[in-house]
Amino acid sequence: MSTQQPILRVANLKKYFPQKLGLFKRSKNHVRAVDDISFEIYEEETFSLVGESGCGKSTTGRSILRLHEPTSGEIIYQGKNILEFSKGEFRSYRKDLQMIFQDPYSSLNPRMTVKQLLMEPLLTHHICSKKEAEKRVYDIAVKVGLTKPQVSKYPHEFSGGQRQRISIARSLILNPKVVILDEAVSALDVSIQAQILNLLIDLQEEFKLTYLFISHDLNVVQHVSDRVGVMYLGQIMEMSSTDELYNKPLHPYTQSLLSAIPSTKPREKKERIILKGDVPDPSNPPSGCPFRLRCPKVHERCSVEKPVYQEVKQNHWVACHLYDERNQTDKDKKLEEQFI
Amino acid sequence: MTNVLEIKDLSIDLIKNKERLHIVNNLNLTIMKKQKYGIVGESGSGKSLTSLSILNLLPEGIEVGNGHILLNNDTNLVNVSKKDMRHIRGNEISMIFQEPMTALDPLFTIEHQVSEVLKFHGETSKKEMHNKMMTLFEQVGFARPKQILKSYPHQLSGGMRQRVMIAMALICKPKLLIADEPTTALDVTIQAQILDLMNELTEYYDTSILLITHDLGVIAETCERVAVMYAGTVVEEASVKDLFDHPAHPYTKGLLSSVKSLGDRTKKLYAIPGNVPSPVELKDAGCRFASRCPFVMDICREKEPELFSVQDRHYSKCWLHDMEEGSTYEYATTDSESS
Missing domain, CATH: 3.40.50.300 (P-loop containing nucleotide triphosphate hydrolases)
Known part of the structure; x- marks a missing residue:
């Protein structure tokens, strides 16, 4: 794909x-x-x-x-x-590059109709004329599952799911990548x-x-x-x-x-x-591996040395000492066997 | 086993322009001693209102219109006086809310707030109170309970605050603990901790749980019996195993297929069409799920179905289980013939 x-x-x-x-x-x-x-x-x-x-x-x-x-x-x-x-x-x-946010209640301006909301990005980016913009608004609205009469309504008239459809339409109307x-x-x-x-x-x-x-x-x-x-x-x-x-x-x-x-x-x-x-508090992270304080497989090295983020299998990246083969000592290997 | 709580024909009404809208309609459920009972439903299904009505905590303009709520088979909580209710809260029934951030007072230490509960329920000796709190705080998994007691709510994380809430709820050894979305605001790893803790402690204190959640997974992991609510009514009630193995009501089936098809990327996600109707849109006649139901029949729009018994102690509120009307229900499981 x-x-x-x-x-x-x-x-x-x-x-x-x-x-x-x-x-x-x-x-x-x-x-x-x-x-x-x-x-x-x-x-x-x-x-x-x-x-x-x-x-x-x-x-x-x-x-x-x-x-x-x-x-x-x-x-x-x-x-x-x-x-x-x-x-x-x-x-x-x-x-x-467009973004869709979590809360469809606060991400849509309550004073604008759906049509205005959807036209705004087209007009601010000077993509097309107002007439053309209107046509595009209807096209995208239908694509995300809104009906034509709904386009002239205000956001508060919609449920959460439908508002998220409006947010999606608003981010897609500029043909983002x-x-x-x-x-x-x-x-x-x-x-x-x-x-x-x-x-x-x-x-x-x-x-x-x-x-x-x-x-x-x-x-x-x-x-x-x-x-x-x-x-x-x-x-x-x-x-x-x-x-x-x-x-x-x-x-x-x-x-x-x-x-x-x-x-x-x-x-x-x-x-x-x-x-x-x-x-842990991100302003005061633990030394070594950030997960070591909660890790069920923690060993001595974790507090001293930060694990390297590396590719351990093809397209599989991990940051953990358990999978660090290059400079693993025998002692660690024993520990690892014990834990797995 | 004895009943701890029995809700019969409960309806909760919103009074608007002198009109009564039944937000919760004809609700029946029974919680036995030491049972873990779950109510699951989407937002707006009335599950939280049901729990608030048990403790007489309904917001203004909303009241119990009909039915009764029996505690220990004798006290009817609907018409208990305010004074008696205060003794029931905490002693007999206590509650944990979703937001541990707002449930604690930011101006007082944890010790002050927890001891307030004890003082109210008759404990006077300071030393005794402190000892009680220390043992309970150790039980809810604090490594240094002394320090926690001295701290203010803002110094604790969400998971820790929820532990404090659990400790506060259990300190008078209530018979029933109502937990309204206790883990919704928490991360999965913390959710696992809290659910584990609730299970363990209620076992220890012989407390029954009424767990209210929108998460079917949480129900499956913690409860024994479950009621599925939709738009103010219980549409299906069964043991958790029966419900997940053979869901009977079309709404439950839809919900479960939505959840279960998640992760299987080869298939399209099953989605129930439409939205949950708001209380104003609800008509009194007919099934409340009719507008979204894939199996809708003429009778569904005219007459409200009763709770049909599908199997032993498995009930579903759907006309499809009525033999004469339900012959077209081809997706039903074989054991869904009404008895």
């Missing part, structure tokens, strides 16, 4: 937020929301970032659109580093969520879209993605194809995350790995 051509490449992206310590004090600490992550998204595929709240998945999505200016790193879109562009230059690229979906179906009920997911999958095929899908819902991610990256405390811990990640997870964090999903088969009691404690 996907060609092997990266449309978007994120390299060593970092986003640190300064932490202010009072009115006159200089900010000393930084919250490391995104800490050195790299990934590629191929044309027409769905790449997902999954993780718990506070792991930096949304900040990553926003940084790609420069809604947050990244601290350092590169974002290469079609061969060009978009972080080097001036604001004016970047504007023309915004058409290609990449759409970033930040928890786009998380606020919806199960039966509505299924409708919107089907719509997104259909639209992806029709318009040849590339999705960056950001979600905390592991079931939804499994359904839509070609490849998945698991984030924890601002870093990618594991990345591989969806099937491999869900069937043969390597990182202890991924394993426990998957085992924590409540299963809908009450007769099958599965072995659960229950993690202790909470996600």
